Amino acid sequence: MRKNLRYILPILFVFAATTAVKAKIAPNTSVQQLQIQKSVFVSGEKVWLKNSLVSGQYNGHQNILFVDLCGEGSVITSRILLRQNNHWQGELTIPDSLETGIYLLRAYTGNYNGKPEVTSRLITVINRFGNNNTNETRKLNRNYLPIDQSVIVPVNEGGSLKIYADQAKFAPKSKAKFWIENEDGDYSSGISFSVYKIPDVAGNSATLNLNDAESKVVYASGADEKIYNSLTLSGRVVTKDSLLPVENETVLFSVPDSIPQIIYSKTDSKGEFHIHLDECYGLKDAIIQTISKDRDLQITLFQNLLNPPVQIPFYIPEATEQSEFVKLAVQRAVLQKVYQPESKETEHKESFKYPFYGKASNVVIPDRFFDLDNFEEISKEILPLSSIRKEKDGYSMRIFDPDKSGFYDNPWILVDGIPVYDIKSLNVLNSRKIKRIETQPEIRCYGDLYLEGILSIITYNNKFDEVKMPQNSIRTSVETFSYSSEYIGNEFVADQSVADFRDVLYWKPELEPFTRATQAEVLCSYERGSYVAVVQAIDSDGKTQRSVFKFTVE
Amino acid sequence: MRKSIISLLFVLFSVTISAFAVGGDEIPKEDVQLMGKIYRFPTGLEGCPYLSIDWQQTSVYLENGKVATDIKGRFDILNNDLIFYNESLKRVFVAEKDFVNSFVLYPGTPDSLFFFKYQGEDVGYRLKNNDFVHALYRGKINFFVKHLADVVRASNVGAKDEIFPKNFYFVQIGDNTYSFKPRYKYVYQIFPKKRKEIRKLISENKIRKATENNLKVLFSLIEKNESIMGAASRSK
Numbered sequence: 173m174r175k176n177l178r179y180i181l182p183i184l185f186v187f188a189a190t191t192a193v194k195a196k197i198a199p200n201t202s203v204q205q206l207q208i209q210k211s212v213f214v215s216g217e218k219v220w221l222k223n224s225l226v227s228g229q230y231n232g233h234q235n236i237l238f239v240d241l242c243g244e245g246s247v248i249t250s251r252i253l254l255r256q257n258n259h260w261q262g263e264l265t266i267p268d269s270l271e272t273g274i275y276l277l278r279a280y281t282g283n284y285n286g287k288p289e290v291t292s293r294l295i296t297v298i299n300r301f302g303n304n305n306t307n308e309t310r311k312l313n314r315n316y317l318p319i320d321q322s323v324i325v326p327v328n329e330g331g332s333l334k335i336y337a338d339q340a341k342f343a344p345k346s347k348a349k350f351w352i353e354n355e356d357g358d359y360s361s362g363i364s365f366s367v368y369k370i371p372d373v374a375g376n377s378a379t380l381n382l383n384d385a386e387s388k389v390v391y392a393s394g395a396d397e398k399i400y401n402s403l404t405l406s407g408r409v410v411t412k413d414s415l416l417p418v419e420n421e422t423v424l425f426s427v428p429d430s431i432p433q434i435i436y437s438k439t440d441s442k443g444e445f446h447i448h449l450d451e452c453y454g455l456k457d458a459i460i461q462t463i464s465k466d467r468d469l470q471i472t473l474f475q476n477l478l479n480p481p482v483q484i485p486f487y488i489p490e491a492t493e494q495s496e497f498v499k500l501a502v503q504r505a506v507l508q509k510v511y512q513p514e515s516k517e518t519e520h521k522e523s524f525k526y527p528f529y530g531k532a533s534n535v536v537i538p539d540r541f542f543d544l545d546n547f548e549e550i551s552k553e554i555l556p557l558s559s560i561r562k563e564k565d566g567y568s569m570r571i572f573d574p575d576k577s578g579f580y581d582n583p584w585i586l587v588d589g590i591p592v593y594d595i596k597s598l599n600v601l602n603s604r605k606i607k608r609i610e611t612q613p614e615i616r617c618y619g620d621l622y623l624e625g626i627l628s629i630i631t632y633n634n635k636f637d638e639v640k641m642p643q644n645s646i647r648t649s650v651e652t653f654s655y656s657s658e659y660i661g662n663e664f665v666a667d668q669s670v671a672d673f674r675d676v677l678y679w680k681p682e683l684e685p686f687t688r689a690t691q692a693e694v695l696c697s698y699e700r701g702s703y704v705a706v707v708q709a710i711d712s713d714g715k716t717q718r719s720v721f722k723f724t725v726e
Numbered sequence: 727m728r729k730s731i732i733s734l735l736f737v738l739f740s741v742t743i744s745a746f747a748v749g750g751d752e753i754p755k756e757d758v759q760l761m762g763k764i765y766r767f768p769t770g771l772e773g774c775p776y777l778s779i780d781w782q783q784t785s786v787y788l789e790n791g792k793v794a795t796d797i798k799g800r801f802d803i804l805n806n807d808l809i810f811y812n813e814s815l816k817r818v819f820v821a822e823k824d825f826v827n828s829f830v831l832y833p834g835t836p837d838s839l840f841f842f843k844y845q846g847e848d849v850g851y852r853l854k855n856n857d858f859v860h861a862l863y864r865g866k867i868n869f870f871v872k873h874l875a876d877v878v879r880a881s882n883v884g885a886k887d888e889i890f891p892k893n894f895y896f897v898q899i900g901d902n903t904y905s906f907k908p909r910y911k912y913v914y915q916i917f918p919k920k921r922k923e924i925r926k927l928i929s930e931n932k933i934r935k936a937t938e939n940n941l942k943v944l945f946s947l948i949e950k951n952e953s954i955m956g957a958a959s960r961s962k
Contacts, residue, residue, distance in 0.1 A: 530763070617761065
């Protein structure tokens with residue numbers, strides 16, 4: 173037995189040690205690598221990005237990446253991305269109206285304890301209509317420093333990746349062929365490949381070292397923000413008069429839709445709730461309400477996002493603004509805006525679609541009957557299982573259960589999927605506005621929700637904009653997961669007559685897996701000048717592996 | 727000395743493992759919602775209308791990809807339904823079939839029973855599309871049983887209707903579903919031209935008795951044999 177132990181224990185130890193060593197990064201530390209497709213952007217363009225994460229500990233739960241483009245004290249635009257193949261990829265559109273200046277692109281995810289792990293990059297944006305008020309104001313401030321990102325060209329790093337071509341000069345609209353070699357790399361987040369234009373006279377920035385620049389961005393010291401690793405809408409419910417937290421209150425989240433869905437959560441002792449939105453995509457017009465209507469309650473939502481920086485102490489120097497490279501970039505962006513098709517969404521997660529109360533047994537289409545002017549008439553004339561009753565203190569509704577030969581006095585009433593409780597307010601709906609009415613005349617449950625009969629009204633416009641908002645409710649836009657898109661510029665345009673002024677010839681966040689070497693073909697545009705082809709990855713040590721090949725299009 | 731080396735190795739090993747487990751979990755967890763219709767307990771019946779008389783720990787795999795675990799469930803053999811006890815509402819509901827993909831009774835134990843929704847053509851009056859069936863073997867060949875019950879009306883005044891549980895076996899290969907009984911003769915009927923090869927498999931693998939377990943073994947062997955698989959008859 174002792175002899176066996178002598179062999180087994182060292183084996184176990186070696187196994188445990190090698191498992192730990194594999195990541196080669198100290199436990200509880202992480203390295204992120206944020207990549208973008210070029211250095212200078214024009215308003216209206218898209219920032220294509222890839223973010224990779226390597227940790228010294230298990231990080232499989234870190235599935236969500238929050239990405240935003242910040243100005244001073246404001247988040248200009250943001251996206252929420254889902255992890256795929258150990259990295260995140262996506263795009264952010266820079267608003268057309270964004271003034272010339274230096275902005276901050278941030279990517280962050282929550283760690284195991286909900287603490288944010290942030291990486292960021294400064295972004296140079298040139299307003300294509302010449303609006304440079306922000307930059308001009310910053311130039312006057314002595315605490316602000318000039319930074320010229322256009323001259324910063326990536327350099328080779330590490331020795332595992334290699335990129336080369338058989339020539340360093342290509343004709344416009346010709347195909348450039350590159351060979352990419354990987355010596356010993358095991359890159360869990362894949363290898364990215366980008367080809368983009370750089371100034372003809374490039375070199376290292378004389379103004380400031382970019383690696384230090386992001387650390388000079390100033391944040392306000394505030395409360396610790398919590399970043400969850402699931403898409404969560406959090407908030408608090410308090411009584412309106414005394415502002416006391418309300419415990420064990422059910423909070424409903426619903427979005428106007430023709431197929432009603434409900435997500436709900438219960439408040440804890442602090443009155444706080446957390447609603448999981450993992451199934452949602454896009455920007456949602458959400459209505460959040462409490463189920464209790466017997467007293468006035470107040471709902472406040474937590475941000476659950478990082479606050480923007482208060483100061484980005486940089487400006488674009490005059491020489492950069494007036495440089496040929498920047499002027500051409502603006503012209504190109506305008507032309508590309510006209511000629512280049514929009515990037516297309518590549519993935520659309522189909523969600524399971526049934527109303528949360530199941531398939532309704534009774535459906536009435538008012539359009540098939542004569543016109544009725546209000547909902548009271550509709551219920552009286554064409555709804556077989558429900559009736560509205562006028563009472564001393566208002567209206568009430570009943571649903572008849574034909575199986576049980578009984579009535580349900582407290583049915584759920586939904587308008588475009590939003591629960592409403594004031595029956596009188598339904599009277600604004602008439603035959604011309606209602607597309608369909610579904611009745612579910614039986615008791616059902618949806619998790620903890622007890623559904624004693626359901627009447628679901630679906631309007632033609634599906635926006636829940638006719639009926640007044642329920643008591644104890646708020647309406648807000650909620651950003652949920654973004655659909656992923658693919659950079660359209662990678663596609664070959666064989667037609668020589670099509671205007672092609674791309675400055676980013678190729679952007680692929682993850683090349684198809686290959687063992688030792690692979691080839692990539694890139695179509696040059698009409699845009700002449702200097703370019704770089706860059707392959708980049710992050711290894712298990714958290715070190716950047718990068719190879720750069722410079723060439724010209726003449 | 728040897729003793730201290732062994733204890734040192736133990737310490738080092740446990741430290742390495744625990745490094746992966748540190749960190750408090752403060753992230754709120756999501757509850758998975760089950761949707762159900764109110765269940766009306768059958769009355770005037772003698773016998774058990776469920777697969778098991780007790781509530782069973784159940785995991786329910788929903789069509790939206792989520793999994794509801796630690797549910798108190800029972801399989802209703804009269805109506806081919808999964809019924810569950812809603813702890814917070816303190817009521818029993820019938821799981822809505824449209825929302826359920828499959829479920830496991832006693833998950834994670836040797837006695838666990840996996841049920842899935844049969845997708846295919848109706849087989850007589852005994853098997854319909856979307857019926858919950860108990861999987862015995864799943865692969866290229868699906869071997870499953872449908873648990874149901876006959877109710878025999880009481881003949882005497884004051885007597886109760888009697889429940890007689892029954893099991894009906896089926897084998898599904900591709901789009902074809904065959905009514906089946908746990909006897910080898912029914913395997914030969916599915917593969918009429920491969921009787922000899924199947925017999926050889928039975929004798930070589932010492933599975934002479936046509937028990938459920940031996941049939942599972944036989945189907946797994948048949949699956950690996952392309953020539954037998956290709957010879958499945960089309961008649962049901």
